[in-house]
Amino acid sequence: MKIKTYFTQRHAFHLVDPSSMPILTAFSSLTLVSGGVMYFHGYVGGFETTLLGFFSVLSCMFVWWRDITREGSLEGCHTNIVQLGLRYGVILFIVSEVMFFFAFFLAFFAASLTPTIEIGNIWPPKGIQTFNCMEVPLVNTVILLTSGATITYAHHAITAGLKLEALWGLVLTVVLAVIFTCFQAFEYINADFRISDGIYGSCFYMATGFHGFHVFIGTIFIIVSLIRLNRNQFTTRHHFGFEAAAFYWHFVDVVWLFLYVAVYFWGGL
CATH class of the missing domain: 1.10.287.70 (Helix Hairpins)
Structure with a gap:
């Protein structure tokens, strides 16, 4: 038996x-x-x-x-309590990313507020032709902020059960992210300085380069959410995978605002 x-x-x-x-x-x-x-x-x-x-x-x-x-x-x-734990995990991950970029901002401000004699006691260092903050950097700022609006629109559409509108919101977000990356590549190609050009080049390319890498990862994150949404894997109450992508993308937006103000605008004066 x-x-x-x-x-x-x-x-x-x-x-x-x-x-x-x-x-x-x-x-x-x-x-x-x-x-x-x-x-x-x-x-x-x-x-x-x-x-x-x-x-x-x-x-x-x-x-x-x-x-x-x-x-x-x-x-x-992924029950409700599991989703809560995952949310805490994503928040802690983003906090660690904030600390990561804080180190780059600290290095930039330390070098710019107290320029050493090796770079002529001036900032930007002599011989460095900085970017015009009102040209490509400003366009990229508008693009990234717009992408933050489109992903928020997609989020509201998902919670309202509007699949088609959510799909369009995510598609627009991916398109804007790709355009942002292309503009940043164009900026790097046409830059008059490189990462080896002293403290300015090191701080600029490390900060903006790692931000660009985060944009790339965030774009993949959103594409995965787009595929899952198209396969009906998100509901109005169960869509944590998309929420994680949205949290990450808003973090990328905020970091870029600080980069634009500190590195492009203030650092180029």
């Missing part, structure tokens, strides 16, 4: 299954950063190592997000 045993989960929490993604993502990130440092210092193989790390990180993002998507949309593991 066979005895059947049934197990019932008596709590609303999600016990995550064992996964290799955290350690693989950690090694991919290490490869990316190590390759970047090697490339900046002119070591042989630095560029190839950077590419390897970059595509490894993208692969880990794809697989890990796929697993989380399955847990939330197909397996029903």
Whole structure:
């Protein structure tokens, strides 16, 4: 006689299954950063190592997000209390990103408020032709703020159950993000200084470059949300994946406003 045993989960929490993604993502990130440092210092193989790390990180993002998507949309593991914990996690992640950019702003203000004798006691340093803050940087500011409005429109459309309007809001957000990235690439190509041109070049390219990288990651985040929305994986009450993307994108908007005011406008006076 066979005895059947049934197990019932008596709590609303999600016990995550064992996964290799955290350690693989950690090694991919290490490869990316190590390759970047090697490339900046002119070591042989630095560029190839950077590419390897970059595509490894993208692969880990794809697989890990796929697993989380399955847990939330197909397996029903993301209860209300699990979603609350995920929200706290995203908020803490964004706080850590704020600290990351704070270091770049601190370096920029330390160099600009007390310029040393090595750069002629002036800021911007002699020989640095800064960007006109009323040209491409201002256009990019308008583009990024507009993208913040379109993703907010998509959020309201999702909560109202308007799928078509939400899709259009996300499509417009992706288009604006791509235009922003293209303008920033155009700006870098036409710049009169490089990252190796002293403290100004280092602070400028590290701050704006990492912001551009965050725009790229945020664009992928929004594209994933767009695909999930089209597959009816979001409801009016259960759409945390989109909310995380929206939180991240608004963080990118706010950082750019500080960059525009501090680096482009005030730093170019």
